[in-house]
Amino acid sequence: MKTLAHLTFAGLLAAAPAMADPAPVLDPEIRAQAEALMAAGLADDVGLEFTESLTTEIGPRLAGSDAEWRARQWAMIKLKDLNFQQAYIESFNIPYWERVTETASVVGDNPQPLLITALGGSTSTAKGGIDAEIVRFTSLADLKSAPADSLKGKIAFIDEPMVRSQDGSGYGAAVAKRSGCAAAAASAGAEACLIRSVGTDSHRLPHAGGMSREGALGVLPAAALAAPDADQLARLLQRGPVKVHLDIQARTSASAASGNVIAEVEGTSLKDEIVLIGCHLDSWDLGTGAIDDAAGCGIVVAAARLIQALPAKPKRTIRVVLYGSEEVGLFGGKAYAAAHADDLGKHVLAAESDFGAGRIWRLRTGFGEGALPYAEAMQDVLAPLGIIPGNNTATGGSDIGVLGAAGVPIASPDQDGTDYFDLHHTADDTFDKIDPDAFRQNVAAYAALTYLAAETGWDFRKPVEPETIDN
Amino acid sequence: MKTLAHLTFAGLLAAAPAMADPAPVLDPEIRAQAEALMAAGLADDVGLEFTESLTTEIGPRLAGSDAEWRARQWAMIKLKDLNFQQAYIESFNIPYWERVTETASVVGDNPQPLLITALGGSTSTAKGGIDAEIVRFTSLADLKSAPADSLKGKIAFIDEPMVRSQDGSGYGAAVAKRSGCAAAAASAGAEACLIRSVGTDSHRLPHAGGMSREGALGVLPAAALAAPDADQLARLLQRGPVKVHLDIQARTSASAASGNVIAEVEGTSLKDEIVLIGCHLDSWDLGTGAIDDAAGCGIVVAAARLIQALPAKPKRTIRVVLYGSEEVGLFGGKAYAAAHADDLGKHVLAAESDFGAGRIWRLRTGFGEGALPYAEAMQDVLAPLGIIPGNNTATGGSDIGVLGAAGVPIASPDQDGTDYFDLHHTADDTFDKIDPDAFRQNVAAYAALTYLAAETGWDFRKPVEPETIDN
Numbered sequence: 001m002k003t004l005a006h007l008t009f010a011g012l013l014a015a016a017p018a019m020a021d022p023a024p025v026l027d028p029e030i031r032a033q034a035e036a037l038m039a040a041g042l043a044d045d046v047g048l049e050f051t052e053s054l055t056t057e058i059g060p061r062l063a064g065s066d067a068e069w070r071a072r073q074w075a076m077i078k079l080k081d082l083n084f085q086q087a088y089i090e091s092f093n094i095p096y097w098e099r100v101t102e103t104a105s106v107v108g109d110n111p112q113p114l115l116i117t118a119l120g121g122s123t124s125t126a127k128g129g130i131d132a133e134i135v136r137f138t139s140l141a142d143l144k145s146a147p148a149d150s151l152k153g154k155i156a157f158i159d160e161p162m163v164r165s166q167d168g169s170g171y172g173a174a175v176a177k178r179s180g181c182a183a184a185a186a187s188a189g190a191e192a193c194l195i196r197s198v199g200t201d202s203h204r205l206p207h208a209g210g211m212s213r214e215g216a217l218g219v220l221p222a223a224a225l226a227a228p229d230a231d232q233l234a235r236l237l238q239r240g241p242v243k244v245h246l247d248i249q250a251r252t253s254a255s256a257a258s259g260n261v262i263a264e265v266e267g268t269s270l271k272d273e274i275v276l277i278g279c280h281l282d283s284w285d286l287g288t289g290a291i292d293d294a295a296g297c298g299i300v301v302a303a304a305r306l307i308q309a310l311p312a313k314p315k316r317t318i319r320v321v322l323y324g325s326e327e328v329g330l331f332g333g334k335a336y337a338a339a340h341a342d343d344l345g346k347h348v349l350a351a352e353s354d355f356g357a358g359r360i361w362r363l364r365t366g367f368g369e370g371a372l373p374y375a376e377a378m379q380d381v382l383a384p385l386g387i388i389p390g391n392n393t394a395t396g397g398s399d400i401g402v403l404g405a406a407g408v409p410i411a412s413p414d415q416d417g418t419d420y421f422d423l424h425h426t427a428d429d430t431f432d433k434i435d436p437d438a439f440r441q442n443v444a445a446y447a448a449l450t451y452l453a454a455e456t457g458w459d460f461r462k463p464v465e466p467e468t469i470d471n
Numbered sequence: 472m473k474t475l476a477h478l479t480f481a482g483l484l485a486a487a488p489a490m491a492d493p494a495p496v497l498d499p500e501i502r503a504q505a506e507a508l509m510a511a512g513l514a515d516d517v518g519l520e521f522t523e524s525l526t527t528e529i530g531p532r533l534a535g536s537d538a539e540w541r542a543r544q545w546a547m548i549k550l551k552d553l554n555f556q557q558a559y560i561e562s563f564n565i566p567y568w569e570r571v572t573e574t575a576s577v578v579g580d581n582p583q584p585l586l587i588t589a590l591g592g593s594t595s596t597a598k599g600g601i602d603a604e605i606v607r608f609t610s611l612a613d614l615k616s617a618p619a620d621s622l623k624g625k626i627a628f629i630d631e632p633m634v635r636s637q638d639g640s641g642y643g644a645a646v647a648k649r650s651g652c653a654a655a656a657a658s659a660g661a662e663a664c665l666i667r668s669v670g671t672d673s674h675r676l677p678h679a680g681g682m683s684r685e686g687a688l689g690v691l692p693a694a695a696l697a698a699p700d701a702d703q704l705a706r707l708l709q710r711g712p713v714k715v716h717l718d719i720q721a722r723t724s725a726s727a728a729s730g731n732v733i734a735e736v737e738g739t740s741l742k743d744e745i746v747l748i749g750c751h752l753d754s755w756d757l758g759t760g761a762i763d764d765a766a767g768c769g770i771v772v773a774a775a776r777l778i779q780a781l782p783a784k785p786k787r788t789i790r791v792v793l794y795g796s797e798e799v800g801l802f803g804g805k806a807y808a809a810a811h812a813d814d815l816g817k818h819v820l821a822a823e824s825d826f827g828a829g830r831i832w833r834l835r836t837g838f839g840e841g842a843l844p845y846a847e848a849m850q851d852v853l854a855p856l857g858i859i860p861g862n863n864t865a866t867g868g869s870d871i872g873v874l875g876a877a878g879v880p881i882a883s884p885d886q887d888g889t890d891y892f893d894l895h896h897t898a899d900d901t902f903d904k905i906d907p908d909a910f911r912q913n914v915a916a917y918a919a920l921t922y923l924a925a926e927t928g929w930d931f932r933k934p935v936e937p938e939t940i941d942n
Binding site for chain 2: 052056057058059060067106109110111112113115202203204205227228231232235236239287288426427428430431432433
């Protein structure tokens with residue numbers, strides 16, 4: 001009751017300045033159903049079991065690998081067991097890269113091992129490895145300013161730390177060095193490139209990650225050092241020149257099978273309209289991909305399953321997409337958008353869970369300006385979960401960004417990622433790191449959000465209405 | 472002034488029941504000097520620099536390895552640079568074991584890698600490894616109760632967690648499985664033994680450690696799993712039989728060089744009496760041995776150096792012992808005790824820093840009952856550092872325990888080890904894990920304690936005096 005009163009009051013306030021239509025009052029029955037779904041989500045075990053099963057039975061599932069293939073078959077069985085009306089695979093092929101061996105050590109007067117992991121797309125060193133002096137740069141820009149040929153016979157080392165942040169914005173700044181190190185190092189004539197891991201922890205667990213967002217093969221051998229190993233190199237460099245032995249052997253193939261696994265809750269009166277909720281099924285190979293992104297898949301699957309189990313299905317179709325090959329080039333998202341290019345106008349909303357398993361603290365949107373009252377109504381329903389309203393600048397994550405760019409409205413339930421980059425792309429990304437209560441709060445939010453989008457029939461593309469002058 | 476008043480009051484209280492001699496009042500000049508040393512310790516950088524240099528320039532230094540040899544030469548130079556009057560090496564030989572390769576994976580329907588590290592003394596598997604079903608036990612006692620031959624062709628897996636504790640008492644309970652797994656597994660006919668790491672963290676960083684305290688070669692291949700990998704095996708076992716591929720190759724030799732590095736602050740009027748403060752110079756091979764035990768060496772060296780730099784040297788000789796080969800069989804401690812067997816009566820006190828770099832929170836002693844007033848006086852001086860009095864049951868750590876057993880009085884400044892076993896014997900034991908303020912508090916405490924022991928001339932062996940009846 002209190003919440004309903006609050007909505008009405010907020011609705012009046014929002015409507016007042018433009019003197020336009022009154023804010024849409026959410027149908028009390030729809031609201032009550034959304035609230036019941038939230039309560040069910042907070043008690044849900046299906047999502048956690050889905051996540052536990054994927055991370056335990058499949059474990060690491062690198063895009064294009066046999067393990068990713070097994071994950072698709074596993075997902076099909078799970079989705080059928082969960083009584084989704086439809087489950088199918090949309091296949092595509094990707095260029096394939098995998099690590100074979102990766103070792104590094106300091107050689108010379110202070111010999112000692114270094115803990116590294118090759119970056120996705122790294123080329124191989126000469127067999128048996130290379131020995132070269134390292135040259136330290138404090139940022140990618142710093143390396144880019146190195147004169148041509150100034151690093152001949154050397155290894156570039158970018159020792160740039162990452163800023164911890166709740167919303168993950170530290171990642172954007174830090175990841176540039178991962179994408180750009182090899183190319184910039186090559187421009188200066190270097191033999192290879194090392195970076196301080198893109199991460200916020202201080203464990204001897206290097207963070208993997210691709211060099212490019214297109215899955216392209218890089219131009220040099222490139223690897224990430226665990227943070228303490230980057231510290232160690234910096235300390236050794238204070239004492240004099242440091243030579244590193246680096247041996248990376250990688251294997252590639254031009255084409256490997258991948259695919260998106262899709263399940264649906266078929267709509268009723270508006271069944272050709274799609275509410276898409278996504279995650280990605282593939283993971284980096286060092287951990288078991290629990291927070292990145294088995295948890296996201298568990299969350300969206302569990303949310304859809306709660307709606308699927310309702311006595312009356314909502315008007316619109318809910319499509320759960322477990323994307324393949326996100327990590328290595330966003331191939332799954334691109335493949336989906338290409339396969340459904342003619343149909344994107346029927347996608348009324350897309351959301352994606354791919355930022356761990358922390359609590360959702362904010363709901364942002366990327367709606368037409370005329371649809372902002374719908375955002376406010378959704379935010380109001382989710383408020384009891386400890387979720388505050390965000391702005392309307394959401395553009396979608398790595399899998400649905402391509403949909404957002406094509407005009408599909410986006411909802412972004414923002415998870416607290418303060419600790420996400422302690423684990424991201426490391427061997428430490430394992431099931432034990434998931435907080436069950438935070439996970440269930442996500443299921444609750446996704447269930448309510450998805451239901452509201454599917455049942456209300458709201459048009460999230462709605463442009464802003466011309467201001468009318470009443471007097 | 473407040474502290475002095477407190478001491479006098481405490482002294483009176485302690486003396487009252489027996490109506491014996493009044494408690495020794497610490498000479499105000501000695502107390503003032505100890506307090507000045509504490510202040511200097513809290514501002515000390517020498518100990519941190521020593522620790523940084525050892526962990527950076529030498530890094531891992533397995534007992535008996537070339538790296539441990541380099542660490543001894545490094546220490547000799549450092550100790551001379553710090554102006555110790557004497558620095559020398561007492562050499563001894565040890566049986567040598569080192570890991571060459573260690574890999575494990577789940578095979579069968581759920582193939583995935585496991586992160587392990589071989590236990591010190593592990594035998595090698597057949598070349599190329601073995602494949603065997605694992606059998607889970609929840610404790611060493613559980614495994615010991617397995618009938619003979621019941622594990623034929625199997626791998627025993629002890630999945631016993633460790634209890635976190637401030638004083639490290641959880642370790643004693645947990646380490647039994649590391650010492651005993653191979654022998655118990657062999658008794659039941661097993662091929663190999665796996666244990667959940669002896670540790671309190673949940674990172675993919677397995678904890679190394681010896682199987683025996685005598686450095687003896689074990690009877691089977693044996694390895695520790697990172698905690699998340701032990702969890703994974705337990706989850707997989709809930710689904711059915713689990714087969715593991717285990718490949719451990721180790722190298723041994725009958726005799727390798729090791730040694731204790733010793734530095735002294737020569738005493739004056741009682742210079743043949745020894746106050747020994749120790750640590751160990753060797754480390755396990757996965758990390759750089761920062762908290763175990765470069766920090767301990769930095770602490771005792773810095774404490775002794777503060778005393779060494781005083782205008783007037785204390786009465787007794789201070790001997791700093793950087794033990795070798797602690798980790799693999801306590802060889803350094805035994806070698807010292809053997810080399811100084813005729814001289815142990817002249818060792819008036821021994822203390823050892825080998826429990827990380829956390830704050831000292833308590834001072835325990837192992838004194839003669841008649842010397843308890845000296846313990847109270849020491850505890851009173853250290854109280855401003857946030858150190859509370861402990862009991863008189865201290866028996867010494869792994870290097871000086873042999874001295875304690877031979878009757879040498881022991882002081883045990885107990886560090887807070889709540890987080891110690893998150894890092895202990897893992898790759899994560901690196902310099903960045905040391906809190907400089909906590910480290911300096913240790914230097915302050917050791918400097919004061921050592922000075923009091925060296926300058927007062929107190930007899931810490933003093934037996935309890937027979938009670939006299941006055942009336």
